[in-house]
Amino acid sequence: MCRQKIFWKIEHGVFSIATSKGEVIATDLEGRIISATINRCTYRRSYQNRYLKLRYRNGRREVSPLGTAEGYEICQKIYSLLIDSIGQVKEGTPEVSSLLERLRDRNCDWLREDSERILSIYSGSIPIVPPDQYFTVYIRLTKGCPWNNCRFCRLYSKVSYEVNTLSVLQKQIADIIDLLGEGIKSRRSVFLGDANALLLPTKQLIDALEIIKRYIGLPVYSFSDGFLTPKNKSVSDYSALRKKGMRRVYIGIESGSEEVLRLLNKPMDLEVASEEIVSMKEAGLNVSPILLSGIGGRLENEHILKSIRFISKLPLTYGDIVYLSPLRIYNDEGFHLLSNELGTGDENNYHAYAQADRMKMEMKSAYREIHGVDPPFPIAIYNLLETIY
Numbered sequence: 001m002c003r004q005k006i007f008w009k010i011e012h013g014v015f016s017i018a019t020s021k022g023e024v025i026a027t028d029l030e031g032r033i034i035s036a037t038i039n040r041c042t043y044r045r046s047y048q049n050r051y052l053k054l055r056y057r058n059g060r061r062e063v064s065p066l067g068t069a070e071g072y073e074i075c076q077k078i079y080s081l082l083i084d085s086i087g088q089v090k091e092g093t094p095e096v097s098s099l100l101e102r103l104r105d106r107n108c109d110w111l112r113e114d115s116e117r118i119l120s121i122y123s124g125s126i127p128i129v130p131p132d133q134y135f136t137v138y139i140r141l142t143k144g145c146p147w148n149n150c151r152f153c154r155l156y157s158k159v160s161y162e163v164n165t166l167s168v169l170q171k172q173i174a175d176i177i178d179l180l181g182e183g184i185k186s187r188r189s190v191f192l193g194d195a196n197a198l199l200l201p202t203k204q205l206i207d208a209l210e211i212i213k214r215y216i217g218l219p220v221y222s223f224s225d226g227f228l229t230p231k232n233k234s235v236s237d238y239s240a241l242r243k244k245g246m247r248r249v250y251i252g253i254e255s256g257s258e259e260v261l262r263l264l265n266k267p268m269d270l271e272v273a274s275e276e277i278v279s280m281k282e283a284g285l286n287v288s289p290i291l292l293s294g295i296g297g298r299l300e301n302e303h304i305l306k307s308i309r310f311i312s313k314l315p316l317t318y319g320d321i322v323y324l325s326p327l328r329i330y331n332d333e334g335f336h337l338l339s340n341e342l343g344t345g346d347e348n349n350y351h352a353y354a355q356a357d358r359m360k361m362e363m364k365s366a367y368r369e370i371h372g373v374d375p376p377f378p379i380a381i382y383n384l385l386e387t388i389y
């Protein structure tokens with residue numbers, strides 16, 4: 001039998017192996033599946049042992065979460081392909097030898113138990129991270145959202161807001177480092193969760209950042225709600241956080257229209273949110289404003305035009321990211337009521353993506369008109385389904 005050729009490498013703590021048939025598998029150095037491309041579909045696995053299937057159809061990226069049985073099936077396929085392929089990897093260094101030994105020992109049951117151990121560290125499921133934070137170490141300084149009342153959001157609806165003490169945080173960090181083992185080498189950042197850790201007093205945040213720096217030493221990212229946080233933070237607070245490792249803050253603006261915000265029950269003062277972003281930029285932080293796409297009916301044009309105007313006035317630079325987040329549709333009474341009030345009727349997911357395309361195009365041309373050049377920052381989709389950890 002003619003064995004097919006394989007190519008492999010270890011880079012930034014990720015082992016990847018490719019076959020001549022175009023299959024590619026990536027694991028961390030403990031053998032946890034990170035992603036795999038098989039039969040022109042890409043599968044991405046989260047620490048919570050969830051799998052996403054990603055593929056392009058008609059030029060559009062499609063994301064489908066797999067059920068438990070489907071996830072298990074794809075996991076078996078990936079490990080069996082991996083075991084077949086690693087026979088050809090030469091054990092040239094101690095690092096490669098011990099990785100191969102671990103890989104031969106891995107299977108889907110180990111992966112499931114590993115995810116249970118990870119979840120127990122966080123005392124429950126881990127919420128979302130922004131799309132560019134897939135390779136992060138999640139640190140749960142706070143739990144839930146202190147507001148938890150926006151009508152379109154269900155992310156923390158079953159979680160009560162809590163703040164972890166520094167000793168709890170320290171134990172969480174020590175446990176996660178211990179559990180990830182060599183796998184931590186694949187991580188690029190720390191994400192300070194959950195929805196609005198920046199609301200905490202600056203001194204408390206600095207103490208947390210010092211612990212993170214001491215134990216993990218990676219750049220730190222976090223969310224801000226844009227309405228509670230600006231009330232207790234100034235440029236000097238943000239500068240102090242930057243000096244301790246904070247790099248980019250993701251701010252859920254949702255819309256540049258006051259009326260849309262009122263209907264969404266987001267108590268955002270757009271002036272205050274804009275001043276917060278200016279303060280963060282002055283302090284040297286990068287920012288990432290997040291806007292919804294998929295607002296329909298009578299407010300559609302107002303939402304698009306005012307959101308574009310809001311973004312155009314911000315001092316955004318290289319290193320910032322504007323995210324457009326397609327409105328996630330929930331099949332519950334509260335969401336149906338909101339849809340009726342917004343006038344979105346039976347607008348669907350396709351509409352949300354089409355609106356994101358329009359917003360992206362018009363945002364770029366508004367930037368070009370004002371500055372004479374293309375925006376130096378990306379305008380990207382923030383698909384809630386895709387932001388697994």
Ligand code: SF4
Pocket residue numbers: 145146147148149150153154155156195225252266
């Ligand atoms: S959108 Fe943000 S501020 Fe509003 S409830 Fe959700 S997490 Fe909280």
